Amino acid sequence: MQKKFTSAALGQRIGLVCSFVALIFTFFAFRLVNLQVGGHEKFSHLAAEKHGVKQPIAAVRGNIFDRHGEILAVNVPVRTVYADGTHIKDPLALAHVAAPFLGLPEKELALKLASKRPYVVIRSGISELDATAMMRALEESKLSGLYLQPGSERSYPNGKMLSHVLGFVDHSGHGIDGIERTFDKELAGRDGYRHIEHDRKGLEIVLYRGQEEPVINGTNIYLTIDMGLQAILEKQLDSAMETYKPAGATAILVDPKTGEILAMGSRPNYDPNHYSEATPEELRNRAVTDMYEPGSVFKVVAASGAINEGIVTENSTIFCEHGSFLYGGKILHDAHGDYFGDLSVRDVLVHSSNIGAAKIAMKMGDTKYYEYVRRFGFGEKTNIPLPGEISGLVNPPARWDKLTITRMAMGHAIAATPIQVVMEIACIANDGKLMVPQLIHHRDQEKEKMEPIVRREIISSKVAEIINGALIDVVARGTAQHAKMDGYSVAGKTGTAQKINTHGGYLEGRYIVSFAGYFPAEKPRIAGLVVIDDARIGSIANFGGLVAAPIFSKIGEASARYLDLLPSSTGASVSKENASSPSSSIPKVEAP
Amino acid sequence: MNRLHTQPSNRRRTNNGIEVPLLAQWLVVFFMLGLLGLFFVYLKNQQHALGEQTRLVEQKITELRAHHDALNAKVTALTSRGALQRRLDEKYLDLIPITETAIARTNPTSNSSEEKAMRTASFP
Numbered sequence: 001m002q003k004k005f006t007s008a009a010l011g012q013r014i015g016l017v018c019s020f021v022a023l024i025f026t027f028f029a030f031r032l033v034n035l036q037v038g039g040h041e042k043f044s045h046l047a048a049e050k051h052g053v054k055q056p057i058a059a060v061r062g063n064i065f066d067r068h069g070e071i072l073a074v075n076v077p078v079r080t081v082y083a084d085g086t087h088i089k090d091p092l093a094l095a096h097v098a099a100p101f102l103g104l105p106e107k108e109l110a111l112k113l114a115s116k117r118p119y120v121v122i123r124s125g126i127s128e129l130d131a132t133a134m135m136r137a138l139e140e141s142k143l144s145g146l147y148l149q150p151g152s153e154r155s156y157p158n159g160k161m162l163s164h165v166l167g168f169v170d171h172s173g174h175g176i177d178g179i180e181r182t183f184d185k186e187l188a189g190r191d192g193y194r195h196i197e198h199d200r201k202g203l204e205i206v207l208y209r210g211q212e213e214p215v216i217n218g219t220n221i222y223l224t225i226d227m228g229l230q231a232i233l234e235k236q237l238d239s240a241m242e243t244y245k246p247a248g249a250t251a252i253l254v255d256p257k258t259g260e261i262l263a264m265g266s267r268p269n270y271d272p273n274h275y276s277e278a279t280p281e282e283l284r285n286r287a288v289t290d291m292y293e294p295g296s297v298f299k300v301v302a303a304s305g306a307i308n309e310g311i312v313t314e315n316s317t318i319f320c321e322h323g324s325f326l327y328g329g330k331i332l333h334d335a336h337g338d339y340f341g342d343l344s345v346r347d348v349l350v351h352s353s354n355i356g357a358a359k360i361a362m363k364m365g366d367t368k369y370y371e372y373v374r375r376f377g378f379g380e381k382t383n384i385p386l387p388g389e390i391s392g393l394v395n396p397p398a399r400w401d402k403l404t405i406t407r408m409a410m411g412h413a414i415a416a417t418p419i420q421v422v423m424e425i426a427c428i429a430n431d432g433k434l435m436v437p438q439l440i441h442h443r444d445q446e447k448e449k450m451e452p453i454v455r456r457e458i459i460s461s462k463v464a465e466i467i468n469g470a471l472i473d474v475v476a477r478g479t480a481q482h483a484k485m486d487g488y489s490v491a492g493k494t495g496t497a498q499k500i501n502t503h504g505g506y507l508e509g510r511y512i513v514s515f516a517g518y519f520p521a522e523k524p525r526i527a528g529l530v531v532i533d534d535a536r537i538g539s540i541a542n543f544g545g546l547v548a549a550p551i552f553s554k555i556g557e558a559s560a561r562y563l564d565l566l567p568s569s570t571g572a573s574v575s576k577e578n579a580s581s582p583s584s585s586i587p588k589v590e591a592p
Numbered sequence: 593m594n595r596l597h598t599q600p601s602n603r604r605r606t607n608n609g610i611e612v613p614l615l616a617q618w619l620v621v622f623f624m625l626g627l628l629g630l631f632f633v634y635l636k637n638q639q640h641a642l643g644e645q646t647r648l649v650e651q652k653i654t655e656l657r658a659h660h661d662a663l664n665a666k667v668t669a670l671t672s673r674g675a676l677q678r679r680l681d682e683k684y685l686d687l688i689p690i691t692e693t694a695i696a697r698t699n700p701t702s703n704s705s706e707e708k709a710m711r712t713a714s715f716p
Contacts, residue, residue, distance in 0.1 A: 206647050
């Protein structure tokens with residue numbers, strides 16, 4: 001027996017047991033390594049499926065400001081209140097506390113809360129302040145079962161003002177119209193996400209946060225719009241709508257040197273906070289989506305082109321056929337019952353002679369005239385960053401008949417958008433350089449503002465100066481005397497065109513009247529356009545000079561005071577006292 | 593004699609098979625490993641606690657930011673042009689004209705004959 005317990009035998013036995021234990025541990029170790037390393041992918045995937053979720057992190061949409069930092073579009077945090085029926089013990093008590101915050105009748109709420117479902121949406125769009133107050137009240141009452149989901153709504157604090165430029169976003173936060181649509185990608189930013197794991201209570205285990213894609217918040221955008229000027233413009237548009245009861249009205253103010261849009265408005269308009277209530281007519285930004293025959297405003301093109309080409313000078317004499325010009329088998333008349341004989345090119349503009357303008361264009365010839373029409377930007381988009389811009393309608397000479405050039409010279413047989421017309425007049429105010437209209441002043445990250453872009457130089461500065469002189473005369477002694485502003489010289493051109501009948505021809509007694517001009521004429525700071533579509537006023541008084549020009553004058557005067565512009569030193573057109581016109585007084589409104 | 597001499601020494605070897613220094617070494621190693629394990633568990637717990645704290649702070653920040661945004665939006669709405677115009681119309685607010693003598697002008701004045709309104713103070 002003693003022999004059995006010899007050291008060698010004992011050592012053997014211990015060795016055997018140890019080897020066995022080591023084997024077991026080796027097996028477990030191997031299995032552990034196998035599970036941890038070999039099966040890592042598989043098991044981490046299974047765990048992630050069971051406990052992990054990809055938590056989206058919503059980017060904050062950028063705000064929109066005017067050029068001075070006034071807020072135009074902002075995000076308002078709102079909450080969706082939902083109930084977890086499995087956590088609700090006393091629906092009546094819960095309804096009693098929560099109902100006042102949710103704006104729901106207590107009985108109706110109690111009925112909803114009685115459901116045992118784990119997710120019942122009670123109400124969405126609850127303001128952050130109401131929601132937090134409700135949660136505090138529930139906490140104090142030691143009630144549970146109502147929870148909040150974060151979200152946000154877009155708010156436009158100025159309501160209808162500038163609605164066509166700003167546009168709006170839909171319920172999912174996508175830009176649908178205006179700047180909100182054009183710069184949707186920039187404003188929206190990029191949503192991020194994070195892989196997270198939940199514990200049994202559904203709370204995130206921060207320790208196990210996985211891969212993360214950082215959120216990129218939307219860019220804040222500063223527009224070139226000056227809300228001071230916008231308020232002035234909108235006030236006058238509202239006043240015009242009340243006075244003349246037109247089908248529509250549009251006004252635009254531009255900085256002619258940079259092409260920056262300072263103010264833009266159309267009527268009818270809508271409130272982007274309640275865009276679903278707006279009619280298609282109200283949603284239209286007439287400044288860029290509508291085209292119309294510009295009328296006599298377009299005479300500037302023929303005069304500028306002909307002088308620039310050396311075909312005529314400002315003093316060249318044009319025989320105006322005493323108001324009746326037979327050409328191509330049709331008689332062309334001058335408006336206002338004027339019977340002009342010889343007129344200088346300058347006076348053709350001043351008195352807005354149709355026959356004079358037609359003859360100037362005919363001297364240029366079809367091709368050259370068409371070239372200038374296109375060079376002034378008609379028939380092509382201005383590339384203003386607003387959706388729905390159209391290019392207008394300019395037919396090439398190949399599709400013209402003999403009369404087209406005579407009609408086009410006086411702003412018929414062509415269709416232009418208001419933005420094209422205002423950029424045309426701004427070109428004269430900017431020494432003949434046509435600018436690209438700008439709406440973005442700068443973005444958040446950019447320290448410097450956007451650079452002005454010259455689209456093309458159409459006429460020499462010398463010719464622009466000649467046309468400027470003629471346009472000053474148009475206001476001083478021509479058809480636009482009601483555009484005069486106290487203290488400031490104004491240059492501009494009126495436009496009156498019959499409305500096109502959609503069934504062909506023109507609508508009798510219905511006009512689109514306009515005035516395009518700028519001030520102070522000697523050193524232009526603002527160029528503008530006022531278009532009144534189908535004013536309810538007698539035909540005898542429905543002229544650009546009588547309807548649109550006074551509106552321009554009011555906008556101009558208030559704008560000059562707002563900008564504290566230095567008054568003009570020239571005396572001719574700086575006083576309203578000597579204003580007279582073919583029909584001297586502002587016409588009365590017809591009963592609607 | 594030989595047998596007598598050798599037997600006790602063999603017995604001693606058999607009875608004192610466990611080598612204390614070696615055992616102590618192993619014990620220290622195991623103790624250290626145990627301590628390391630405990631420290632690891634402690635660190636994990638700390639991480640969890642800090643993670644929980646992080647989550648709560650993040651939640652608080654989110655709530656505060658939302659509250660801040662809500663108040664900002666309210667201020668914006670109350671100071672918007674439309675709201676101020678309404679207040680003016682309701683006579684809740686009033687604009688008091690600055691007397692001509694209280695304005696230092698760099699440019700000569702030009703009043704509107706129609707509205708009899710003065711020019712504003714210089715705009716930057």
